[in-house]
Amino acid sequence: TKDEGRGHYRLFEPQMKASVQRRRSLEVDLRRAAANGEFEVYYQPVVAVPTRQVVGHEALLRWHHPVRGRIPPDHFIPLAEEIGVIEPISEWVLAQACAVAAARPEVGRIAVNLSAGQFTSRRTNLVQQICAALAASGLPPGRLELEITETMLLKDTDAVLATLHALKGLGVSIAMDDFGTGFSSLDYLTRFPFDRVKVDRSFIHTLAHENPLVLRALNELCRAFSMHVTAEGVETEQQYRAVIASGYTEAQGFLFGRPEPRFSSVPRPPR
Ligand code: C2E
Ligand code: CA
Ligand code: CA
Ligand code: CA
Numbered sequence: 001t002k003d004e005g006r007g008h009y010r011l012f013e014p015q016m017k018a019s020v021q022r023r024r025s026l027e028v029d030l031r032r033a034a035a036n037g038e039f040e041v042y043y044q045p046v047v048a049v050p051t052r053q054v055v056g057h058e059a060l061l062r063w064h065h066p067v068r069g070r071i072p073p074d075h076f077i078p079l080a081e082e083i084g085v086i087e088p089i090s091e092w093v094l095a096q097a098c099a100v101a102a103a104r105p106e107v108g109r110i111a112v113n114l115s116a117g118q119f120t121s122r123r124t125n126l127v128q129q130i131c132a133a134l135a136a137s138g139l140p141p142g143r144l145e146l147e148i149t150e151t152m153l154l155k156d157t158d159a160v161l162a163t164l165h166a167l168k169g170l171g172v173s174i175a176m177d178d179f180g181t182g183f184s185s186l187d188y189l190t191r192f193p194f195d196r197v198k199v200d201r202s203f204i205h206t207l208a209h210e211n212p213l214v215l216r217a218l219n220e221l222c223r224a225f226s227m228h229v230t231a232e233g234v235e236t237e238q239q240y241r242a243v244i245a246s247g248y249t250e251a252q253g254f255l256f257g258r259p260e261p262r263f264s265s266v267p268r269p270p271r
Pocket of ligand 3: 200
């Protein structure tokens with residue numbers, strides 16, 4: 001009945017109010033976070049299979065909130081997109097990652113995650129932004145990889161395609177992130193010029209022990225499109241064995257190294 005519905009509403013009201021307030025205060029804090037120096041970029045190694053030699057790093061944003069502590073990017077990036085502060089944050093991550101990587105050639109490729117907001121709102125600026133970050137840091141374009149997810153490709157395909165080609169024209173490479181988690185992953189492989197596909201960790205985790213043949217087929221599918229492939233989220237030796245057996249050439253995951261404020265130990269070149 002209606003009464004019951006109202007009763008339920010009343011029951012949840014205080015919780016809803018609390019979550020709305022929490023969100024509001026988070027919004028205010030997020031707008032000030034950059035100026036307060038609360039952001040930090042962490043780097044997780046990407047290794048060659050099967051040697052485990054470090055071939056690159058992924059830049060992952062961290063927010064050290066003065067009161068709430070560490071807030072994971074999955075929690076605040078969507079909010080940053082919504083309230084329109086993702087662009088300056090992304091620009092900062094990019095500049096930071098390019099600068100530290102430029103100073104350390106031996107750390108290899110540096111991967112930076114792009115956000116949907118960067119892609120859709122001001123396309124021309126994205127290309128200029130990348131161009132400026134490369135110029136300012138002196139990072140060779142060939143060492144920069146930009147990671148994008150399927151959801152960024154949903155709207156305005158022609159414009160996205162033009163942007164991707166312009167980015168590739170700068171000499172940077174493009175990776176499709178979290179491959180397999182969306183609805184039309186295969187379709188996207190045929191339509192967009194990715195250099196690399198990162199197979200999502202949910203596949204690595206379930207397929208490694210349940211269906212290694214599918215793990216291999218995924219790799220071969222991407223290779224058939226002439227794309228490099230990285231297995232994400234490798235946590236155990238057992239998963240790693242399946243990744244090796246399935247013919248993957250690169251892997252990333254806690255087994256090889258967690259995201260850290262510094263590049264993971266890479267032998268320094270002899271002087
Ligand atoms: P992602 O791009 O798929 O990044 C990989 C995530 O998986 C990272 O989480 C990483 O810490 C985690 N991970 C790596 N290896 C393993 C493993 O072996 N096991 C498990 N369980 N997890 C592993 P993180 O750092 O919390 O980032 C979450 C997401 O937030 C990222 O997913 C990315 O979508 C987004 N993100 C992070 N930094 C940025 C950024 O600078 N800009 C944008 N736009 N998004 C970012
Ligand atoms: Ca990523
Ligand atoms: Ca991923
Ligand atoms: Ca992700």
